[in-house]
Amino acid sequence: MLVLVVDTSTPAVTAGLVEVTDAGNQTRAVRVTINARAHGEVLAPNIAAMFDETGVRPSDLAAVVAGVGPGPFTGLRVGLVTAAAFGDALGIPTYGVCSLDALGAAASGSGRVLVATDARRREIYWAVYEAGVRVGEPAVDRPAEVAARVGAEVQYAVGDGAHKYADVLAVPVQQEPRYPPVSALAELAADRILRRAPLERLTPLYLRRPDATVPAGRKPVLQ
Amino acid sequence: MTDEPIVLGIETSCDETGVGIVRGTTLLANVVASSVDEHARFGGVVPEVASRAHLEAMVPTVERALRTAGLTLADIDAIAVTAGPGLAGTLLVGVAAAKAYALATGKPLYGVNHLAAHVAVDTLEHGPLPEPAVALLVSGGHSSLLRVDDLARGVQPLGATIDDAAGEAFDKVARLLGLPFPGGPPIDRAAQSGDGSAIAFPRGLTAPRDMREHRFDFSFSGLKTAVARWVEARQRAGEPVPVADVAASFQEAVCDVLTAKAIDACRSQGIETLLIGGGVAANSRLRAMATERAARYGIQVRVPRPGLCTDNGAMVAALGTHLVSSGVPPSGLDIPADSALPVEVVSLAEKVA
Ligand SMILES: [Zn+2]
Numbered sequence: 001m002l003v004l005v006v007d008t009s010t011p012a013v014t015a016g017l018v019e020v021t022d023a024g025n026q027t028r029a030v031r032v033t034i035n036a037r038a039h040g041e042v043l044a045p046n047i048a049a050m051f052d053e054t055g056v057r058p059s060d061l062a063a064v065v066a067g068v069g070p071g072p073f074t075g076l077r078v079g080l081v082t083a084a085a086f087g088d089a090l091g092i093p094t095y096g097v098c099s100l101d102a103l104g105a106a107a108s109g110s111g112r113v114l115v116a117t118d119a120r121r122r123e124i125y126w127a128v129y130e131a132g133v134r135v136g137e138p139a140v141d142r143p144a145e146v147a148a149r150v151g152a153e154v155q156y157a158v159g160d161g162a163h164k165y166a167d168v169l170a171v172p173v174q175q176e177p178r179y180p181p182v183s184a185l186a187e188l189a190a191d192r193i194l195r196r197a198p199l200e201r202l203t204p205l206y207l208r209r210p211d212a213t214v215p216a217g218r219k220p221v222l223q
Numbered sequence: 224m225t226d227e228p229i230v231l232g233i234e235t236s237c238d239e240t241g242v243g244i245v246r247g248t249t250l251l252a253n254v255v256a257s258s259v260d261e262h263a264r265f266g267g268v269v270p271e272v273a274s275r276a277h278l279e280a281m282v283p284t285v286e287r288a289l290r291t292a293g294l295t296l297a298d299i300d301a302i303a304v305t306a307g308p309g310l311a312g313t314l315l316v317g318v319a320a321a322k323a324y325a326l327a328t329g330k331p332l333y334g335v336n337h338l339a340a341h342v343a344v345d346t347l348e349h350g351p352l353p354e355p356a357v358a359l360l361v362s363g364g365h366s367s368l369l370r371v372d373d374l375a376r377g378v379q380p381l382g383a384t385i386d387d388a389a390g391e392a393f394d395k396v397a398r399l400l401g402l403p404f405p406g407g408p409p410i411d412r413a414a415q416s417g418d419g420s421a422i423a424f425p426r427g428l429t430a431p432r433d434m435r436e437h438r439f440d441f442s443f444s445g446l447k448t449a450v451a452r453w454v455e456a457r458q459r460a461g462e463p464v465p466v467a468d469v470a471a472s473f474q475e476a477v478c479d480v481l482t483a484k485a486i487d488a489c490r491s492q493g494i495e496t497l498l499i500g501g502g503v504a505a506n507s508r509l510r511a512m513a514t515e516r517a518a519r520y521g522i523q524v525r526v527p528r529p530g531l532c533t534d535n536g537a538m539v540a541a542l543g544t545h546l547v548s549s550g551v552p553p554s555g556l557d558i559p560a561d562s563a564l565p566v567e568v569v570s571l572a573e574k575v576a
Contacts (some may be wrong), residue, residue: 040315044322044556058327073271074312078280078319085323088282089296204278209269 001062001193002028004086006077007098007180008043009071009125010160011112012116015046016182017056020063023078023193027055030182031149063092065189067099067180069205070125070138071117080202086102089143093199095189103159104129105188109174111155116162117148117179124161125207127156142205143168201206228300228547231288232540233326235363235427236309236337238262238273242288243537250347252291253530253537256280263404267393268363279315285324288536296328301553303543306571307564309364312559321569322556323456331553332401334571335542336564337534339378342371343545344538345527348545352525353496357381357484360533362507363405363533368439368488369566371498374456374542375549380566381488382439385428389477389503392443396473399454400466410470417471421507424449424476429483439488442444446476474508482513483552489522498525505529524554528566544568546559 005016013035031046045167051057062063070074076098087094107113116124119140126146127138141149142163155170159178159181166173177184191197229248238259244252258276266297279535285382289295303323308312318334342358358369358378366384369376369514387395390407397406427442428434450473457464462561481503491495497517503509504526515523546569554571561571 040319041557041559043319044326048326048556060331066574068317073274074315077274077312077316081278081281081316081320082323084278084282085285085320086327089324089327206275210269210275 002060003063003065003186004047004061005065005182005185006083007067007099007185008039008101009069010066010179012179013039013046014180014182015043015050015219016186017050018182018186020186020190022194023083025186027183028056032179033100036075039078043078047095049176051054057063057203058090060091060181061086061092063141063193064094066094066202067102067185068096068118068202069083069099070140070207071099072120073206078205080204084202087199090110094202095192095197096200096202097185097188098205099180100125100127100135101188102184103177104134105132106177106181106184107132107174109156112153114146114150114154114157114162114169116157116159116165118161118164124165126161129148138205138207146173180187228544229294229298230301230303230540230543230547231285231299232536232538232543233302233304233317233321234340234502234534234539235277235304235313235410236307237313237534238268239481239534240277240284241484241534241536241539241543242284243535243538243540244288244292244294245347245537247544247548248346248350250421252288253535254284254288254484255535256284256290257308259405259516260274265467266398266404268310273310274312274316277313281316281320281462293363294318299328299330301331301333301543302548303333303335303546304341305337305539306558307337307357307561308563309337311560311562314474318558318560332340332556333546334554334558335539336566336569338365338367338369338566339374339569340538342369342378343374343542344500345498345525346545347531347537347541348527349525351543352498354405355492355493355494356496356498357485357488358493358498358500360501361481361503363394364388365501366441366443367566368485370492370494373548374569375551375570378566378569380510382437382484384441384443385437386442386445387414388442389443390501391478391483392447393503395447396450399451400464407503410474411508413467414471414474414508415465417465417469419471421465421468422453422472424472426476426480426523427469434523441480441484443477448475474506478506478509478512481509482516486516486520486522490520494505496523496525500527501533502533504532506574
């Protein structure tokens with residue numbers, strides 16, 4: 001079953017086409033553009049380019065898989081609304097995968113791994129994994145707090161947040177995976193895809209409340 | 224069967240998730256999901272709250288619009304979306320959704336200007352727009368005077384607010400008077416029983432000196448401050464605030480400036496059609512005053528019904544069918560959401576430089 005995969009939870013604007021079968025998955029095409037400010041401009045043309053490259057037509061798709069974050073909100077929403085609209089337009093199910101889970105599943109070292117992506121504002125989105133399986137809930141914290149809480153129990157770290165704060169985290173950082181890989185996102189949804197599970201509403205993992213500030217230009221009346 | 228194009232329009236420039244479907248100049252569906260209640264306690268639209276609401280509402284709103292029109296996506300000829308101006312984060316949700324719908328269905332995409340869409344929506348009610356026309360667009364996000372020579376290609380700015388949008392002033396004054404957000408409708412209601420000439424509030428940018436440099440520009444910041452000072456002076460003196468008179472006098476000042484400048488624009492350009500749009504166009508005094516003043520000069524005023532004046536998807540779809548019918552090329556999938564899209568850009572053509 002041919003599946004469109006998208007993830008925009010990190011600066012890597014990620015899209016892929018994956019053939020998911022009972023015998024295993026085959027990645028047909030991948031487009032990754034690293035640009036934290038261009039999710040909205042890059043994602044759709046990258047998907048179109050994959051269609052052109054592979055000769056796949058949208059109507060060939062059987063499902064859409066989306067990384068639901070956590071991730072910086074504006075970019076994250078691009079992937080989720082793209083996936084949701086594709087699913088709606090084609091009448092095919094959408095499935096969500098925690099983006100950190102894709103990194104945790106793709107991490108290949110031994111022992112426990114800290115997965116960390118950049119949450120901006122000097123914080124990271126993070127979770128700990130053992131044998132590819134998450135231990136606890138994803139969270140957003142300052143790197144020093146994360147180091148204090150789990151630094152002693154993890155053997156290594158992956159993800160762009162781990163690279164950025166390697167000094168503070170004081171855990172060996174593995175080069176790859178740095179961003180949620182297409183193959184892992186597809187694999188984590190493969191079971192649902194193959195048994196044609198009911199479609200899931202793609203609910204973003206924001207982990208932060210919205211800043212309740214009114215935009216500039218809407219100042220108090222006096223002073 | 225008809226060969227008029229059918230366009231689905233998506234609007235997310237502020238707090239309304241709007242999806243409309245239009246065939247030619249016939250409205251088939253206009254569905255709006257608003258997050259206005261979530262913003263009320265902040266006294267203004269919170270972009271992140273609005274963006275989250277757009278993501279949740281997008282697909283259900285598209286589905287409701289299609290159901291209302293009795294159509295499927297296969298019946299649609301093109302997807303149009305507001306590319307700007309507006310709030311960057313909220314625009315992006317609509318633009319990304321529109322691209323995905325266009326790509327998944329193989330339909331052309333039109334990224335369009337929100338202000339031009341406010342003009343186009345009038346065609347759904349009053350038919351093709353006589354060109355050239357002057358458009359006065361007033362809402363919580365914009366206050367502009369435009370010259371429309373060719374709605375598909377040529378919109379020129381004549382003037383705009385140099386500080387607050389007119390609708391913002393309504394919101395702020397409503398808050399001062401203890402009226403709910405958004406402030407337009409409650410001020411309009413309160414003003415019905417008030418005296419518009421009770422308090423002489425200032426008319427921004429109408430002094431001779433201002434008229435040289437800012438003949439068609441607006442300023443509502445001074446008015447807003449004047450109302451605040453007047454109300455606070457009353458409160459300090461322990462006197463009751465005559466809400467109806469303040470509302471009516473404030474509304475009179477806003478409408479006086481808006482209509483005077485709009486009619487001056489028509490007369491100076493020799494234009495006989497004045498179109499009024501945007502949320503503030505729902506104001507009853509603005510409609511009445513514009514119609515009365517325009518009649519003196521033989522100027523015809525066109526104002527769409529209130530449901531089409533506020534932000535909605537039908538206006539985007541209406542501009543979309545006009546662009547398709549006019550042979551304007553569609554946009555590429557790489558178009559940005561441009562929060563500061565210039566008013567001259569009616570649609571983002573094939574490739575943006
Ligand atoms: Zn508007």
